Amino acid sequence: MVNIAHFIPVFPFVAFWLNIIFGCRLGVACAYVSVGASAISAVLAVLVFMGLQAGGGSYVLTPWLSVNGHPISLGIIVDSLTVMMLLVVTIVGTLIQIYSIGYMGGDPRFTRYFAYISLFMSSMLGLVLVDNLFLLYIFWEGVGLCSCLLVAFWYEKPAAAAAGIKAFITTRVGDTGLLLGILLLMSVGHSLRFADMSVISAPEPLMVLAALLIFMGAVGKSAQFPLHVWLPDAMEGPTAVSALIHAATMVAAGVYLVARCYPLFTAHPLALQTVAVIGAISAVMAASIACFANDIKKVLAYSTISQLGLMMLGLGAGGYTGGTFHLMTHAFFKALLFLGAGSVIHAVHTQDIRAMGGLFNKMKVTSVTFIIGALALAGVAPLSGFWSKDEILTAVWQHGNLGLFIAAVTTSFLTAFYMTRLILLAFFGESRGAHKAHESPAVMTMPLVILAFFALFLGFAGSPWAHHAFQRFIAPEEGEVALDLGMAVASTVIACAGILTAFLLRGKFLGYKEGTCALIENKYYFDEIYDALFVKPFHRLAAAVARFDQVRVDGVVNGVSRCVQELAQASRSLQTGLVENYLLAQAGGVFVLIVVVTLVGKLCHIF
Amino acid sequence: MIPLGHFVILSAVLFCIGLFGVLTQRNAIRFLISVEIILNAANINLVACNRYLAPANAEGQVVSLFVIGVAAAASVVGLILIISVYRQRKSVFLDDFNLLKW
Amino acid sequence: MTNSFHFVSAELVLALGAFVILMAAVFGMERRTLAFVALSALILAIFRLPSTLPLGQSVLGGMVVNDIFGYGMRLFILLTVVMVVLMSMAYAWPQDEDMGEFYFFILIATVALDLAACAGNLAMVYLAVETLSIISYVLAGYFKKDLYSTEAGVKYFLFGALATALMLYGITLVYGLYGTLDMAHIGARIAGGDVQGPALVVAAVLIMAGLAFKASLVPFHMWVADVYEGAPWPVAAFLSVTSKALGFILLVRIFFSNAVVMAPFWGCVAPVIAILTMTIGNMAAFHQNSVKRMLAFSSVAQAGYIFAAMALGQVGLTAAFFYIAVYAFMNMGAFAAAAFLSPVNAQLEAYRGLGRRAPVMAFLFSVFLLSLAGLPPLAGFLAKFFVIWTAVEARDYILAGAVVLNSVIGFFYYLKVIKAMYFDEQAAVHDPRISWQGYLLVGGCVWGVVFLAIHPQAVLDILALMFV
């Protein structure tokens, strides 16, 4: 059943074109096309999962391109990592699309939305299926494009349009690194196939450079420090998009990429170390910002950055299973959180948590599922987040770098803190907004419930009770894994400490005076710094280049033409029309000729 | 006998006088006269050289007759043209022939 | 003597025709009939040309040589004069001009040209050139009531008189040096090492000045624009094609029979003159508002290209004369088309919008202009191409570069006319009316420009015979 895997992305792709071409005529039905397509993909993914042999395999569909004599084939890799991603993407994707039917209902560009989503689904599925970096890059850009289009979905809003562009360009910076990494790998390693990653041998510095360049792509896509700035802005898109692309799937592609090229990183400790450090920085930084954010989606966005950082940290610390496990669980509960947030926004038409409050009674299903998701994120046992986060903490601890471990712990603590803060502000206390909140329709709550189910129980796949099924599935070669009980306790304690702190401080959240922690509130001034460092100079440089082009380069051209014209004018004015001048020229010409010829003749000894 | 060199020098002097006249005279008639002087310089050359260098045939002398004839024709045509210009402009000064320029 | 008679029979036909015309004009024959007489005389002369054969015999006591070069050049001259006559038939003359003399002069000038082209003696050179000059003065000032025409005539006379006088003096110096005017003898003496130092140089320069005047080479080109502008269009065409060609023909006759001694002289001066000629011609044409004046300077520039090939010595003669052949077609065509399109007013404004008003003639005019500019695939391009070819072959890259750069500049003013005809809104002037002779002439010229592009061997083969 494995070799049907390449059909998985085809269905959403067909759905995309159907919706683009016939969108106008399909109307609301286009949603069913998209949902249907991804449901079929989900079924196929499950079939592939069930048919997966140990270790998986890869197969080649067709030779595609030849670069420098090395063929790049359209190859499919189907192993546990791919299958995990397939399942996550198709299941979460399908649920979110169902949710979107309700959430996007009545939007004038309803069909366009589903077209984009389908395109995204197919790109994302392609991304996880292909067996080499080059093809991955193609789909990598594809998902980036969809992200951009969907962030800017409500392009009438200037902020949305700007955010879409920011998302694409910022990730493109990382992607350019990835491209260069691919080129480097191709030129020194002669292979881009993931299967060959562990056997490529080349000079150490070059390989480290290649690994780092590839990681740069991951940094961009997974919104890691220092390329994280686009993700909070990307929240301008529809919330369902945020859930799908900017929480569950696309942003996780960076982590996927690192996991995919893991042999490359493990072979070069420096590269792995970088991954860990970047992850740690991102995790702590984003978590601290999330503590001060007031926009419900921004909180979740920073949380996403933070969690992705945690995954990176896990991978960088050698915790392959932890990183991938967290990737999977995070996809579900973060999608849940975003959809919950969407449901809330749908009801109250604001995103500011200070303007919410007391929603628990009005929106029971949303609130309960949201809280489940939040607890999972906070890492409270025995929800799914607990298991995966615990795995990461264990790995970091075993890695031995105390700084990284402190970062991981801090992140856990802060995560629990800001999620509690969010829940307290949004769902409890007095209703502070003049809005009539109501529960969302079933088409929106149903996916919430399903996702909550996953958030609750998915973690058990990696628990001792399931004999660490996930770990054995994803990395069978790592042998026996055991739960570090001490770490589990510690992790729970940290989470609880975070929650408790939030409870203690709950009175101060509303009365908090802005500016107390200006550095963090302003997101460490990243936007301002980048604006001053890159955006403005870019504009200024462009203007300067254009002016240079106009004045200097073109000026030279026009100058030459003017010179010729002046010269022409001058030679024209030789023709005075005066007989004497002409006669003089004639006689003078004779004289000069005689002199010149005589002189030359003398010099050359001809006469 | 007068050496050939003297004739040639005379001719050269005449040539220079003629050329000087051509370049300095502003009057069309004087210009015409100057050109005639150059032609006469040439004629002196022809005749003298014929006599000294190739007395066997009369090539130079014959040519000089042709030159005189043709020069006369040229002068006639020149005078006609000058007159027709004079009729229109009442001037034979070369500086006034200045409609066509640039 | 029979040989001589056969040799000049073509010229005799022309002279006969000339006197018939003179008589007929006295009896008030119509302008058109006179033209036909002239035309038939010319055509008859062309058909009489083969009577010159076989070549190589000495004729007229050595005054002329009966060689292939002369034979070809006579044919060339007759053909171009036919074009001039055709052009004058189609040209809208002012009604009050007496035409009898015109065709008479043209035919007599043709006789002089023919003889000059075959000249074997410097006396012949002088006589023929002077005859041609005298007639040219008259032709240039043909519109006796026209201020410009008379000024052109008198100016041409003034400069021409000086030029021929200088040349004559140079000829007499040569006579003084070698005691003969027979070019073959002189050539043999020089080739034998009898080089008379600076005196020969002075003589050579003086002779060259006279011929360069005809060929309008810098610095003897000053008259060109003024004379062409004032002269009637057909006369300007005659001066720019036939008369100019004679300058080059005689340069070959005089300077290439004894090329050995002239090598250094030629090598150091001729390229400079060539470059100056094309550059100054192009530059001066650049800003002209009068199409006629522009074409005049253009013909100076073209002379520069021709002379560039000659400057390379014997190897360049084929290119030079191929250029002259092509030039005859394209320049004659350009003058004719320009004259037909706007007979009176030669200012650029008068040509505006003619692309729509007289599409065929304007198109053909454009073809001639583009050919003059050297646009592939027209013959004008091939002509330039051969010049550059020769220059590159001789490794004279400076000359080659000068030719190509100048051809770029040249494009500007040719295109300016085309631009006026096609881009600009039309000026409020009458529609040009062009007779069948006009179309015949222009059609013939276009045929030449195209035919020589496709099948240049036709001329190249003949030239190969001339310059072995």
Place this chain on the structure above:
Amino acid sequence: MPYFLTAIIFMPLLGAALIALIPAAQVRSIRLTAVAFNTAVLAAVVVLGLNFNRHTGLMQCLEDRVWIPQAGIHYTLGVDGISLALVFLTALIGLLAALASGGIVKRVKEYFLVYQVLMTGLLGTFLALDLVLFYIFWEAVLIPMFFLIGIWGGPRREYAAWKFFFYTLAGSVVMLVGILAVYFSVTPHSFNMIEIARSSSMIPGGVQAVLFLMFFFAFAIKVPVFPFHTWLPDAHVEAPTPVSVILAGVLLKMGTYGLMRICVPFFPAGAVLFAFPLAILGAVNLIYGAFAAFAQSDFKKMIAYSSVSHMGFVLLGVAALNVTGFNGALLEMFNHGVITGAMFLLVGVIYDRAHTREMSAFGGLASVMPRYAFFLTFMSLASLGLPGLSGFIGEFLALAGTFFRFPSIAAVSAIGLIALVALFLVIIKKVLWGKPAGHASYPDMNAVEISVMLPLVALTLCVGFYPQMILQFQTYAVNALVGLL
């Protein structure tokens, strides 16, 4: 098929002759004739492609007749993998631009006359195998272009036409001297491109370097390579839409084609010597073009400068002097023709409605003209090199080729990649996004406009997904070319 290439080249000219016979008032039949003849050319080129032997790097359909024996000039035509795609591109763009000439209402007859002559010149340039013949076709393009810009162009048309003409002419005359110098440098003297390439080793290295530069100068202006590019924005902006399409789609390719057909195979030593400077120029083009485009306020000018940028990829590919680079350069040439041609068509579509090209005058068109939005977005994405669309493959291969030779330059070029993304996204943002204001009444693209776009969209997609579609034709030719180095 004897004289098949001749037939292809002169078919447009035949069309011109026919058009000349139709009275100027019958605009409709003139248009139909032009379209019919261009369709015939395209059909003939497709037949040529179908009969093309993909498994040889040699010239095919050779025609050789002596033209001027005294000068060794022949009438030689032939097609190989390097030229085939460009001939196809020329025929295709030629047809589409003829279809898109509906906006030309002034002097239609003359327009199509000149247009057809232009097509002959373009086709001939890509098919000629004799240097003189090549030069003739090369030059024959100039005058029609001069007319097309100068008569049917925008407000500054005359300036643009003059500039275009003289700039390119100045380059090509230098090439003319170069052509002759090459002729005399090889023994036996020959203008035949195949023979010159074969005997290129005869030319001493220093001479090769000089000749390389001479030819490069001509091609650099045409491409255009910084700093010889300033004619391009003017010409593109002033030219009417279909002519811009031809300019960007085909004309620029003459320069890059020349690089690959003449500069590299004739002067391999020169090419190796100048590969590094060439690569630098490529990178400069890429980055400079993108930056300059970014600061423009005129939509068309932006696209024009982006062409400069894209040509940087081609230069990089050529400078790489390896199979990958050449493949990339050729593919990029083809893709750029398709994509930028489409972009100019799209600019034309909006110009027809708004009668302005100022970016600030647009905004929110996505809501008003959804189909237009789709095409513009699609083509912009293709332009910025989105993987999956054709632009990417060419850019990638060119960049990869460069990377193998000059990794540092390829790395620097990456700045250009980012700038291009920024450029086209900003175009999308400024034109399509935002609130519609004042132009809510623009009709969406009509059937003709869409039918012109569809083949280009299809090609962009197909080549993007299956690059072998184009690459398979050129593999052997490119290998042969690299074999000469």
